[in-house]
Amino acid sequence: MELIIAIMIGCLAACGTRMLLQRSLFRVLIGLALLAQAANVLVFTAAGLGRGDTAVIAKTAKELPEGHPDPLAQALVLTAIVISFGVLAFCLVLLKRTHRRTADADVDALARVES
Amino acid sequence: MGLLLAVLVTGIGTLVVVYAAAYLKGSDRIGRFMGFLFLFAGAMLGLAVSENLLVLFIFWELTSISSYLLIGHFHEKLESRKSALDALLITAGGGVAFLAGVLMLGEVGGTYQLGALIEARELVQEHALYPAIFLCVLIGAITKSAQFPFHFWLPGAMAAPAPVSAYLHSATMVKAGVFLIAIVHPLLGATPLWHFTLMGFGAITMTWAALVAMVQTDLKRLLAFSTVSALGTLMMLLGMENTLAIKAAMLFLIVHAFYKGALFMVAGAIEKATGTREIAQLRGLLRTFPLLGIGAVAAALSMSGLPPFVGFIAKELLYEVKLEEPPIGMILLVCGLVANAANVVVALKVGLLPFLGTRGNEEFKNLKPRGIGFWIGPLLLGVGSLVFGLFPGLILGKPVEAMVQQVAALDFEVKLKLWHGFNLVLLLSLITVISGLVLFFFRDALWRFGEFLRRRLGWSGVAVFRAGLAGFLRGAGAITRGIQSGNITVYLTIIFLVAMATLGGAWWLSGYSPSFPTRGEFRFEVLLLGLLLIGLGVLTVRATRRMTSIFLLGCVGFGVAALFALYGAPDLAITQILVETLTLLLFALAIYGLPGMKEKVAPNPRSWGALFVAICVGTGFTLLTLKAFDVQLADAVALDLAAISLPEAYGKNVVNVILVDFRALDTMGEITVLVIAALGVFAMLGDKGIRGGGSSMERSPVLGASARYTAPLMIVFSVYLLLRGHNEPGGGFIGGLVAAMGAVLVHLAHPSKPLRLFRLGPGALMVVGLAFAVLSGIPAWFFGEPYLTALWGGSLTLPAVGKVMLGTPLIFDIGVYLVVAGVVMMLYQTMERWQVAYRMNPNSTTSS
Numbered sequence: 001m002e003l004i005i006a007i008m009i010g011c012l013a014a015c016g017t018r019m020l021l022q023r024s025l026f027r028v029l030i031g032l033a034l035l036a037q038a039a040n041v042l043v044f045t046a047a048g049l050g051r052g053d054t055a056v057i058a059k060t061a062k063e064l065p066e067g068h069p070d071p072l073a074q075a076l077v078l079t080a081i082v083i084s085f086g087v088l089a090f091c092l093v094l095l096k097r098t099h100r101r102t103a104d105a106d107v108d109a110l111a112r113v114e115s
Numbered sequence: 116m117g118l119l120l121a122v123l124v125t126g127i128g129t130l131v132v133v134y135a136a137a138y139l140k141g142s143d144r145i146g147r148f149m150g151f152l153f154l155f156a157g158a159m160l161g162l163a164v165s166e167n168l169l170v171l172f173i174f175w176e177l178t179s180i181s182s183y184l185l186i187g188h189f190h191e192k193l194e195s196r197k198s199a200l201d202a203l204l205i206t207a208g209g210g211v212a213f214l215a216g217v218l219m220l221g222e223v224g225g226t227y228q229l230g231a232l233i234e235a236r237e238l239v240q241e242h243a244l245y246p247a248i249f250l251c252v253l254i255g256a257i258t259k260s261a262q263f264p265f266h267f268w269l270p271g272a273m274a275a276p277a278p279v280s281a282y283l284h285s286a287t288m289v290k291a292g293v294f295l296i297a298i299v300h301p302l303l304g305a306t307p308l309w310h311f312t313l314m315g316f317g318a319i320t321m322t323w324a325a326l327v328a329m330v331q332t333d334l335k336r337l338l339a340f341s342t343v344s345a346l347g348t349l350m351m352l353l354g355m356e357n358t359l360a361i362k363a364a365m366l367f368l369i370v371h372a373f374y375k376g377a378l379f380m381v382a383g384a385i386e387k388a389t390g391t392r393e394i395a396q397l398r399g400l401l402r403t404f405p406l407l408g409i410g411a412v413a414a415a416l417s418m419s420g421l422p423p424f425v426g427f428i429a430k431e432l433l434y435e436v437k438l439e440e441p442p443i444g445m446i447l448l449v450c451g452l453v454a455n456a457a458n459v460v461v462a463l464k465v466g467l468l469p470f471l472g473t474r475g476n477e478e479f480k481n482l483k484p485r486g487i488g489f490w491i492g493p494l495l496l497g498v499g500s501l502v503f504g505l506f507p508g509l510i511l512g513k514p515v516e517a518m519v520q521q522v523a524a525l526d527f528e529v530k531l532k533l534w535h536g537f538n539l540v541l542l543l544s545l546i547t548v549i550s551g552l553v554l555f556f557f558r559d560a561l562w563r564f565g566e567f568l569r570r571r572l573g574w575s576g577v578a579v580f581r582a583g584l585a586g587f588l589r590g591a592g593a594i595t596r597g598i599q600s601g602n603i604t605v606y607l608t609i610i611f612l613v614a615m616a617t618l619g620g621a622w623w624l625s626g627y628s629p630s631f632p633t634r635g636e637f638r639f640e641v642l643l644l645g646l647l648l649i650g651l652g653v654l655t656v657r658a659t660r661r662m663t664s665i666f667l668l669g670c671v672g673f674g675v676a677a678l679f680a681l682y683g684a685p686d687l688a689i690t691q692i693l694v695e696t697l698t699l700l701l702f703a704l705a706i707y708g709l710p711g712m713k714e715k716v717a718p719n720p721r722s723w724g725a726l727f728v729a730i731c732v733g734t735g736f737t738l739l740t741l742k743a744f745d746v747q748l749a750d751a752v753a754l755d756l757a758a759i760s761l762p763e764a765y766g767k768n769v770v771n772v773i774l775v776d777f778r779a780l781d782t783m784g785e786i787t788v789l790v791i792a793a794l795g796v797f798a799m800l801g802d803k804g805i806r807g808g809g810s811s812m813e814r815s816p817v818l819g820a821s822a823r824y825t826a827p828l829m830i831v832f833s834v835y836l837l838l839r840g841h842n843e844p845g846g847g848f849i850g851g852l853v854a855a856m857g858a859v860l861v862h863l864a865h866p867s868k869p870l871r872l873f874r875l876g877p878g879a880l881m882v883v884g885l886a887f888a889v890l891s892g893i894p895a896w897f898f899g900e901p902y903l904t905a906l907w908g909g910s911l912t913l914p915a916v917g918k919v920m921l922g923t924p925l926i927f928d929i930g931v932y933l934v935v936a937g938v939v940m941m942l943y944q945t946m947e948r949w950q951v952a953y954r955m956n957p958n959s960t961t962s963s
Contacts, residue, residue, distance in 0.1 A: 001641055005678075008645040012671070014733025015652035021725035022606050026706075028603070028653060030664050033698070037675050040379060042154035044679065044687070048741030054683045056843060057767035069683040071757055071769035075778065077679075078690055078770065079785045082848055082935065084849065084933060085694045086792035089942045092705045093796045097950065 005045050012038035027093050032091060036084040040077050046072030119369070120163035120287070120329045121292055127286045127376050128156045130492035134380050135278035138387055148188055148276070155181035159287050163294070163454075167219045170228045175213065175259070175295075178288050179206040186275040201580060205258050205268045213255025213295075219248045220302075233301045240306060240344035246722055249303050253312060260292025260346045263320040267580065274334040277383020282336060285342045290368065293349045297364070300353060312411040313354025314443065320347030322450045325457035329554065330565025334392040334465060339459045341418075344454055345371045348433070349446065363432035370429040370500070370899065371415065377414035377496035379464050383409060385469055385929055389919055398470035404605060407471040407490040413497030415466020419459040419551065420544060425503035427544070430455060434543045452547060458550025460558065513602070562666065604725075611728050615735045627742065630849040641681060648674045669695050685844035686770045693852040697939060700859075704946040707953050765907060765920040766841040774846065775924040775931070779903045782927075786934040790881050793938040799880075800945045822864030829857030830872070837932045838916045847928040851935025858936070859943050870944050877941035884933025891926035903927075 012034055019031025047070035055071040135152065139145045158177035165171035180203070187199035217227070219569060223242045224232045232239065256262075261269035272284050283289070296313065303309060321344050328340030345367070352364035384407055386392045413424070420430035433455075437448040590843035600606075642694065651671045658664035672695035678686035756777055757769050766772035774782050840846025856870040872880060890902035900906075907922035917926070 001635055002744055003741070004642055004645040005445075008648050008735045008736030009740050010651040010733040012652045013736035014729040015656050017732040018559050018656050018729035019727055020607055023604070023729060026661060030668055032669055034652060034655065034671065037671055041675055041678065042740055042743075043737060044682070044684065045740055046711070048744070049682050053316055054685055054844070055757075055769045056685070057769065062443045070755065071760075074684045074687055074820060075773040076776065078687055078848060079682075079782060081690050081694050082852075083689065083785055083788055083792075084788045084941075085698060086938060089701055089791045092701060093799050093945070096705060097799045 001083065002045070002049060005049070006043070009038050009045065012041070015114070029088070029091055029095055033084075033088055036080075036088070036096050040080050043080065044073055044077045116161045117165075117294075117298070119288065119365075121160055123290075123369070124159045124163060124287050125370050127372060130495060131278045131282040131286075131380075134383075134492040135276070135793050138276060138278055144188070148185070151184045151188075152282070154220035155185065155283060155288070155410070159291070161385060162291060166229055168220065168232075169228060171229075171295075172210070173219055175255075176207065177292065178283075178291060179203060179210060179259075181562070182206065182272070182283050182288055185279040186272045187281070189274065189339050192274065195274040197581070198268070202272050203269040204584065205265050205580075208260025209255045209265070210260075212251045216248050216255065216508045217253025218567030219244050219251065223248070223918060229298065229302070233952075236302050239302060244757050245303075245306075246308060246770050249306075249308060249312075250713045252299060252303065253316075253911070257316055257350070258292070260289050260350065261320075261343050262292070262341075263323055263463075264318045266320060266324060266343045270336050270339040273333075273339050277335070277379060277386065279340055280339070281376050281379030281383065283341065285379050286372040289346055289524055290349075290372070293346060293353065293364075296350065297361075300361075304353075305356070310356060311516060315349025315445070316347070317347045317354055318447055318450045318649070320344065321454045322347075325461075327565075329457045329558075330396050330562050332562060334385065334394060334469075335379070337394070337461055338378055338382060338465060342371075342375055343457060344458070345375065346396070348451075348454065350570050352433075352436065355436060357436065357444040359432070360436045360441060363429065363436045366432060367429045368372070370425050370454060370503075372416040373437055373496045373500050373503075374417040374426060374462075377410055377493040377500075378418070378462075380493045381411040382465065384493070394468055396764050403491065405471075406494050410490060410495075410497035411466045411470060412835060413501055414493065415462040417497070417500035418462035418466070419453060420547065424500050430544060430547070431541070448543075452543065452550075456550040456554060458523075460547060460555045460561075463551070463555050463897055464558070466890065495603055514842075515728035526690060527639055530914065533727070538566045542621045592839045608724070608728055611732050615731045616738065618735050620801075622738070622742075622960065627951065638681070639954060641678070644674060644677055648678075649794075649927055661706050662703075665699060665706070672698065686846065686849065689844060689849050690719055690852065693849065693856070696840060697852065697856070699941075699945055701942060704943075704950050707950045721866045764905060764924070765922075766924075768840060768844065768846070769927075771840045772845040772924075774848070775841075776905045779892070779905075779924065779927055782931065783892075783903070786885065786888060786931055789938045790885060790934060793881065793941040796945050800949050817866040821861045826857045826861040826864065829860065830854055833857060833932075833936075835916060838913065838919050840928060841920065841925070842917070847931030851932040854887075854932065854941070855939035856938040858940055870940055872940065875937075877937045879935050880937030882937075884935075884937055887932070888927050888930030890928060891923045894923055 016031045016033075016035030016038055018033060019027045022028060022031070022083050049069070055074055132461065135148065136145075139148060140146070155178060158181055159175045162174035162178060165174060171878045183199050183203035186202055187196055189195045220232060220239065221227045223239050223244055224235050226232060226235075230281070232958055239248070242248075258265045269284055269289065273280055275284070286699065324340045324347060325345035328337055328344060331337035331340060348362050349368060349371075352360045352367065355361075383399060384404070388404070389397065391397070417424035417426035420426045432449055434448070437444040437451055492888075648671060650851065651667055651674060655664055655667040655671065658667055672691060676688045676691035676695065677693055679685075756773060759770045760766055760772045764772045766776070830853075833850040835850075836845035836853060837850030838845075838846055841849065854872055858870060862868065862870045870877065875883065894906050895902060895904035898904075903923075905922055906926045907920060909921045911919045911921055913919055
């Protein structure tokens with residue numbers, strides 16, 4: 001099962017990278033989002049996949065059951081999701097701003113503007 | 116040793132400050148100048164009394180910087196700026212070497228305390244790194260103390276105002292290198308390497324600089340070269356083998372500080388009064404400046420080494436030392452004779468020539484005597500030279516003895532006498548003075564010879580250094596332009612390839628071969644989900660319309676959420692779904708006014724390259740995941756956290772407990788990042804022209820009617836999520852997202868009303884939320900605990916929610932809730948305003 005998820009992560013990352021390296025800044029943005037997804041799943045998976053239980057202690061129990069998922073990784077990924085949302089929004093606005101300044105949304109055009 | 120330097124720094128510093136006040140009277144930059152001067156004095160004092168080598172290094176660099184600022188005082192002059200830069204680059208470059216030496220010393224000796232290092236000197240000296248350490252420290256010292264071939268910055272530094280030259284570039288800062296060598300002498304000294312390099316550098320510098328000094332005609336340059344020569348003498352003495360040499364060095368250091376400081380101030384005073392530093396034009400100033408003249412003559416006589424001045428004692432010692440160390444001593448003796456004879460010429464040129472004789476130049480007829488500030492410094496220093504010379508044992512004996520003992524690390528009694536009787540040393544002194552006088556007599560011929568040589572050689576250290584520097588800058592510029600093309604694609608490609616190469620290299624070296632873990636049981640739904648996500652990813656890449664790609668991206672996000680849900684992370688799944696929804700919303704708002712994506716172009720080299728990089732990165736991610744299954748390092752921490760979650764933090768939802776209690780400081784950093792991102796968005800889009808407000812949005816009656824009832828429910832639900840988050844899936848992040856959605860819904864239904872949650876705008880929400888989070892950590896201080904330690908007290912039973920524990924983590928979570936809600940609302944509001952503005956005037960967003 002881990003193998004399938006690992007391959008899936010690789011595919012998502014490859015798709016994200018492919019998009020990041022394109023000329024259209026909009027695609028670059030989509031690529032960033034894809035890469036962020038891949039990274040989140042990577043951290044989540046790397047901590048070990050549980051057996052379907054949650055990282056919440058049951059009503060009657062005192063501790064998590066044996067083989068529970070890693071709560072620390074979940075906490076990390078949770079903040080990562082929210083932060084990548086913030087960063088994505090920031091980049092989106094950066095894209096719009098760039099477009100307004102240069103009347104173009106193209107990586108190459110941007111390089112020309114700078115130099 | 117340190118104390119002596121400290122006395123020199125403060126003592127001469129006092130005189131220099133008085134003098135500088137007179138020198139720069141009326142200048143509008145005097146405050147600035149004095150500030151730098153005191154900065155330097157402080158740094159130098161620190162250097163003198165530092166015991167820790169790292170601290171010493173910091174003060175060392177501070178002196179370099181303040182020296183730079185002081186040399187560049189007349190910053191409107193190009194030469195002034197250039198000289199300052201030369202001095203800074205050379206001394207700071209030496210400083211880097213010195214730091215490397217210090218760090219190696221620390222590694223070898225296990226400490227940076229000089230005293231402790233000296234106790235472990237065998238360890239250091241027998242270590243394989245010893246030559247490297249010594250050379251690094253040596254480079255630091257010889258650049259600072261202007262030894263050949265780095266000497267040229269010191270004459271250049273004469274662009275500084277005279278007080279600076281007197282203080283930094285003769286009496287104190289340039290002595291720092293000598294000081295450094297002296298204090299590391301017990302640690303690194305007494306090896307063949309030490310003796311030969313120091314004596315070599317010292318002797319060459321001493322002789323060469325003295326010869327150059329002799330043919331100078333500019334008062335300050337002349338003094339500068341003679342200072343370089345004196346520094347060479349000091350280095351040479353410290354490199355010698357016998358203790359007498361150290362005694363001579365210590366004495367000479369003091370003596371030199373006295374007479375050279377005085378002479379520099381004299382030079383400055385003359386320049387200020389007459390407007391020139393050319394010796395040939397200066398005559399008969401004694402009548403106008405009698406007291407200055409007395410100081411100058413006294414200092415000059417001390418420098419020439421005539422009895423009864425203290426310079427005489429120092430010179431006698433110099434000769435005595437060299438006589439004791441044949442056969443090298445003989446070579447050094449000849450060098451010393453030349454240098455001292457040259458010194459006599461220099462002393463006479465500076466101290467006597469300008470003052471003696473009749474006034475030849477008409478311009479100087481109506482010179483007015485100057486105030487006390489001008490002559491008090493030189494006079495005191497000059498007279499001091501005389502007093503010390505008359506009563507050497509009384510005043511100088513003890514301090515010199517103490518210094519010698521420290522530097523040489525053995526007991527040694529110092530007897531200083533003015534008169535040693537008739538012996539070889541006295542004869543040498545006589546020869547020196549006579550030859551000096553002869554040379555002085557033929558000074559014009561000497562000058563012509565010097566000029567001839569200078570024209571013939573046609574190069575100088577400064578020119579070589581500056582040419583090298585310019586070349587270096589050109590090279591750096593070329594490299595930077597090569598790497599920094601300004602194209603994101605190129606940057607990203609480089610970053611990805613380097614990252615993957617590093618990963619691959621590490622694997623290659625560790626001999627890792629990926630294993631294929633089969634621990635988890637096979638689950639058909641996960642297989643389907645995996646294939647679905649892969650397909651969605653590929654489709655996203657192939658999409659040619661913006662809306663399609665946004666939609667596909669959203670699908671990927673929901674797929675990932677499903678994966679989280681399948682593997683026991685309800686919090687993550689909920690958060691992911693909410694965030695994906697909001698992302699879709701933002702993208703949908705944002706694509707207004709953006710150009711459409713270009714149609715897919717035919718495969719070209721560029722796209723093949725990108726494909727290659729993408730495959731590399733994908734493979735890297737896959738291998739990284741597989742590798743992570745083999746190493747399970749994190750388990751221990753997570754288990755601990757899970758075990759104490761309920762008994763200590765009263766929470767059953769371990770993820771939430773980690774976020775608001777165990778690792779609350781991390782969370783605080785993260786919500787701060789969110790706020791910054793939102794502010795960035797606001798700053799970029801919230802400017803003029805898009806403050807249109809939402810009034811033009813058409814209102815949907817159905818949405819309005821439903822939102823009236825659903826939106827308040829959502830907000831209530833969000834509070835419920837927040838409160839129960841400690842025990843069940845939920846918490847501040849999720850609650851905040853839901854609350855923001857509720858607020859946005861209200862706004863969509865009633866576009867005329869501003870976007871509000873609990874009557875607060877997005878900005879206010881963020882501020883209040885951050886304040887909640889920050890303040891929630893403070894109560895812990897009153898119980899002597901670290902910041903953000905959880906405090907609990909009491910509980911509350913609410914309908915539907917159940918028992919809610921009251922405590923600082925709850926306050927913290929409320930802060931998170933408010934911040935997240937505020938950030939999302941801020942992002943939405945900014946995007947929406949932009950979109951409205953675009954609709955009203957589509958051209959305004961593209962034309963400006």
